[in-house]
Amino acid sequence: MTGKRIVVTGATGNIGTAVVRALAADSAVGSIVGVERRPAGVSPPKTEYVQLDVTRDDLTLPMRGADAVVHLAWLFQPTHRPDVTWDANVHGSLRVFEAAAQAGVQTLIYTSSVAAYSPGEGDRRATEDWPTHGWPGAAYPREKAYVERCLDAFERDHPGTRVVRLRPGFVFQRSSAPEQRRLFAGPLLPAKLVRPDLVPVVPDVPGLRFQIVHSADLADAVRRCVLRPVTGAFNLATDEVVDSAFLAELLDARLVPVPPRLVRPALAAAWRMHLVPATPGLFDTVLRLPLMDTTRARSELDWRPGHTAAATLREFLSGLREGTGGGTPQLAADDTRLSEIATGVGQRP
Template sequence: MTGQRIVVTGATGNLGTAVVRALAADPAVGSVVGIERRPAAHPPPKTEYVPLDVTRDDLTLALRGADAVVHLAWLFQPTHRPDLTWEANVHGSLRVFEAAAEAGVPTLVYASSVGAYSPGEGDRRVAEDWPTHGWPAAAYPREKAYVERCLDAFEREHPGLRAVRVRPGFVFQRSASPEQRRLFAGPFVPGSLLRPSLVPVVPDVPGLRFQVVHSDDLADAVRRCVLRPVSGAFNIATDDVVDPAFLASLLDARLVPVPSWLVRPALAAAWRLHLVPATPGLFDTVLRLPLMDTTRARSELDWRPVHSAAETLGEFLRGLREGSGGGTPQLAGENTRASELGSGVGQRP
C-alpha cells in the first residue's frame, strides 16, 4: 500500500473518530494506525487499531516507520482525582512525544485547546501568539498549558521534527453527544429533555460565551496540518460566538438574568456531591476564555469550517435527544449495548 502511514492516539473518541475518517479518505494517506486503550471491534477502511495505553505501554514500536503522529488522547475524568488526569494527560503526552522522537517520526501534530490560553480581554480576538498559561484553578486548562510548555522544550531539543499544535474551541458532533453529556453534565441530566419545547428559559450569565467547531471541520484542519509543511499553532473555530442569547434563539427559549456568583456555589455543591462531573474551576475557565482569531488557519491551511455554530450545536442537541452515540466504546450512547462494540465504555476523548 502506497501513501503515508499516520499514527493517531485517542483514535476512537470524539475528535479521534473524525480525524481517522478524514485521514483514511485522503488518497495521500496509505494507512492509519489508531492507538487506543479500548479499540472498537471494527476499524474504518485503511485503519488498524492497536490496544496501547500511552501512560505505561511501549509506544516506540507502534510509531516506528510512521510519517506523522497525531496525539489526541486525553482523559477528562475523574475530576475528583486530578492526580490521575495529570498522569494520563501530562505524563502520557510526554511519553508520546519522546516515543515519536525515538522512533524517528518526522511530524507531530498535537491537539491543544482554547483552554490553554491565558484569560482574554473582552471581545478582543487573539492570535496564536497569545500567552498559553491557562487558568490555574482547573485541571483541564492547567494540564493543557503545562503540555504546551513541555512541547516548547521538546521542539528545542528536536529541531528536525516538525511540530504542529491545533487549538480548537469546543468540539461537537452528533455521535459524541452522549459521551459529552456523561463527561460534563453527568447521568442526572437526561439528554432527551434538551429539546426546544422542554427548555423554556436559558440562564443569561454575564461573560459566558465561547466558540465551537464541528469535529469533522477540526479533523479537516488536522489532516491539513499532517500533509502540509506547516508548523506552530493554529486556532480552529467558527467565527460565530455562542452566548446565552445564541442558545436561547437555538432552543426557542427566553433569557433569564442569572449572576455568576449564584451559579458557581450551586455547581460547586453539585460537584462535591458527585452529582455533576464539571468542576466549578471549569466554569471559571469558560468565563475567562479568549475569543480566537482563525486567520492563520484560513491563510496557511486554506481551511474554512463547513458547519456553522448553529449547525454544530443543533447536531449536538439532536444527538443528545436521540442518545444513540457512535460505534466505538468511548462514544457509546444510552441505546448502545457495550457487547455490540466489543469493549466497555471509556472516558477518553
C-alpha cells in the first residue's frame, strides 16, 4: 500500500476516532497504526490497532517507518489520583515524544488544549503566542501546560523534527456524549432528561463562557497538519462563543442568575463525596479561559469549521439522550459501562 504511514496514540477516543476517520478517507494516507491500551475491536479501513500503554511499553517499534506521529492519548480520570493522571499524561507524553525521535519520525503532531493558556483578559482574543502556563488550580491545565514546556525542550533538542501543536476548544461529537458524561458529570446528570422541554432554566454564571469545536473539524485540522509542511501552534474553535445565554436559547430555557461563589462550594462538596468526577478546579479553569483567535488556522491550513457551535451542541445533546456511544471501549454506551463506573474499573485509556 502506498501513501503516508501515520501512528496515532489514543486512536479510539473522542478525538482519535475522528482523526482515524479523516486520515483513512484521504488518498495521501496509506496506513494508520492506532496505539491503544485496551483492545479496540474491529479496525477501520487502512488501520491496524496495537495494544500498548504509553507509560510503560516500548513505543519505538510501531513508530519505525512512520511519516508522522499524532499524539492524542490523554487520561482525564481519576481526578482523586493526580499522580495517576500525571504519569499517563506527562510521563506518557514524554515517552511518546522520545520514541518518535528514536524511530526517526520527522513529524510530531500533539493535541494540546485551550486550557494550556494562561488566564484571559476580557474579550481580547488570544493568538498562538499567548502564554501557556495554564491555571494551577486543576490537574488538567497544569498537565497541558507542562507538556507544552516538554515540547519546547523537545524542539530545541530535535531541530530536524517538524512539531505541530493544536489547541482546540472543548471537543464534542455525538458518539462521545456518554463518555464525556461519565468523565465530567457523573450520575448527577440524567442523560435522557437533557432535552429542551425538560430543562426549564439555565444557570447564568458570570464569566462562564467557552469555545468548542466538533471532533470531525479538529480531525480535519490534524489531517491538514499531517500533509502540509506547517509548524508551530494552531488555535481551533467555532466562531461562536458559548455562554449561559447561548445555552438558554439552544434549550429554550430561562436564565437564572447564579454567582460563582455559590457554584464552587457545591461542586467541591459533590466532588469530595465522589458524586461528580470533575473537580472544582476545572470550574475555576473554565472561568479563566481566554477567547482564542483562529486566524492562523484559517490562513495557513485553509481550515474552516464545518459545524457551528449550535449544531455541535445539538448533536452532542442528542448523543446524551440516546446514550449509544461509539464502537470502541472509550466511547461505549452507558449501559455497557455502569459496572465499570461503580467499581472504578476502566478509567485509563
